[in-house]
Amino acid sequence: GESVGLHLPTLSVQEGDNSIINCAYSNSASDYFIWYKQESGKGPQFIIDIRSNMDKRQGQRVTVLLNKTVKHLSLQIAATQPGDSAVYFCAEVKLDSWGKLQFGAGTQVVVTP
Amino acid sequence: DAGVTQSPTHLIKTRGQQVTLRCSPKSGHDTVSWYQQALGQGPQFIFQYYEEEERQRGNFPDRFSGHQFPNYSSELNVNALWLGDSALYLCASSLDPDTQYFGPGTRLTVL
Numbered sequence: 001g002e003s004v005g006l007h008l009p010t011l012s013v014q015e016g017d018n019s020i021i022n023c024a025y026s027n028s029a030s031d032y033f034i035w036y037k038q039e040s041g042k043g044p045q046f047i048i049d050i051r052s053n054m055d056k057r058q059g060q061r062v063t064v065l066l067n068k069t070v071k072h073l074s075l076q077i078a079a080t081q082p083g084d085s086a087v088y089f090c091a092e093v094k095l096d097s098w099g100k101l102q103f104g105a106g107t108q109v110v111v112t113p
Numbered sequence: 114d115a116g117v118t119q120s121p122t123h124l125i126k127t128r129g130q131q132v133t134l135r136c137s138p139k140s141g142h143d144t145v146s147w148y149q150q151a152l153g154q155g156p157q158f159i160f161q162y163y164e165e166e167e168r169q170r171g172n173f174p175d176r177f178s179g180h181q182f183p184n185y186s187s188e189l190n191v192n193a194l195w196l197g198d199s200a201l202y203l204c205a206s207s208l209d210p211d212t213q214y215f216g217p218g219t220r221l222t223v224l
Contacts, residue, residue, distance in 0.1 A: 032211075043117070043203050043215030044156065089155050098168060099146070099210030103155030 023090035030092040117216035138206030
């Protein structure tokens with residue numbers, strides 16, 4: 001079936017460096033994509049989303065890029081901080097699904113001093 | 114304004130038992146979705162409740178059932194528990210599909 005998946009299970013980043021988390025998706029019918037951050041013992045927290053008709057969207061210290069040609073999504077975190085250590089998930093949504101989220105497996109980001 | 118709350122925080126059951134998990138949505142949110150998150154994996158959609166009815170369902174057996182009350186709070190029931198049901202169960206509430214808020218989850222361990 002259709003799925004959303006991540007390339008790297010673990011990403012180690014030095015504090016202050018930029019992080020790039022990648023996600024591959026297979027369902028070209030998805031209408032938008034969301035990045036979530038999940039800290040230990042907590043539920044997923046919304047970071048940023050992007051519509052399928054967009055290529056790039058920026059938030060505070062984060063940028064999401066969407067490449068529909070190769071069905072690839074990435075999350076860039078600028079000046080990574082210790083508080084950014086968490087598991088990051090991408091999820092896809094179809095507009096007619098009442099917000100049903102289809103998650104990938106996640107990437108563990110570890111920020112080292 | 115309190116966010117999404119779930120109870121209990123942790124729960125230990127034995128195989129064959131039944132369990133009920135509870136979720137209180139964010140104030141004003143009328144839609145509640147439940148997800149199962151196995152260790153090291155992404156959340157998987159179980160079902161969604163709106164106006165006290167199950168609106169859509171993921172690929173989960175009938176052992177998983179739910180309910181939504183007039184105040185929009187919701188319960189997830191799992192019957193005949195087996196080891197594979199051990200997971201973090203997440204509740205998400207929303208008023209519109211674009212924005213969902215997750216609770217902290219209930220950690221269920223089946224022995």
